[in-house]
Amino acid sequence: MDTGLAGQVVVVTGATANIGRATALAFAEEGAKVVLVGRDEQAGQRVASLARERGAADVLWRAADVTSGEQVAALFDDVLARFGTVDVLVNNVGGNTAVTPFEESDPAQWRADLDVNLMSTLNCTHRVLPRMRAAGRGRIVNIGSVSALIGDPYLAVYSAAKGAVHSFTRVLALEVGDAGITVNAIAPYGTVPEDLAAETSAGSRFHPDTGMFTQASKSRVDERARFRRTTALPRQTALPAEIAAAAVYLASRQAAFVTGHVLQVDGGVVLT
Known part of the structure; x- marks a missing residue:
């Protein structure tokens, strides 16, 4: 199936681990020009090398x-200087600072969760919309959550921040549809890297040594059990590549x- 993504400029945030890493590599396999965004330089360079191997028309790591x-x-500014446009934006960055009852949390944790899940999406989307509107087309894919x-x-x-991402997706779709821009979201559940050592970055929640979920699994065993849910299928977690495939579809012709x-x-x- 020809997705029409070959040669298109695709920006993926949080591209150094888990869903973002798999998404960047999936677009690379479609022959896109892939812009990888993250904070871990070493992990970013590794994914950039893999993207080239997988067939990306060009790769920019920032x-x-x-x-x-x-x-x-x-x-x-760097992306536009290099490519002149942005065809697809995948707002993948997300996460949480702690696994804790709300009454034990504090405003610093709230701000951190809102910043990484919602403000990151608003920041990047606000930057690409003028160029997409001028081009008369564009695809925005936001990673929400079940x-x-x-x-x-x-x-x-x-959960509240991801709810805001879903609402933002729907409203923005109404605002920019007349410019040929589509805005959609993906709501994954329980997506875990297959190889924690290879598919996580320094800031990943799943990092085998420092990840927030790793630490929570050790210190809050009972609480972790409470929010584990049962799927309708034999497998209880998603694979990053499955979320990536959904992103490729939503960005495709x-x-x-x-x-x-x-x-x-x-x-x-x-x-269930």
């Missing part, structure tokens, strides 16, 4: 914190008439 408006501005649909105990602010949609890739967890 270290940036997309919660910072100034760094996002500099990032897209947490936004059903909520996860001890991840209250994370085959999804030209799909906008404002939140695509669940969750193994039927909301049914």
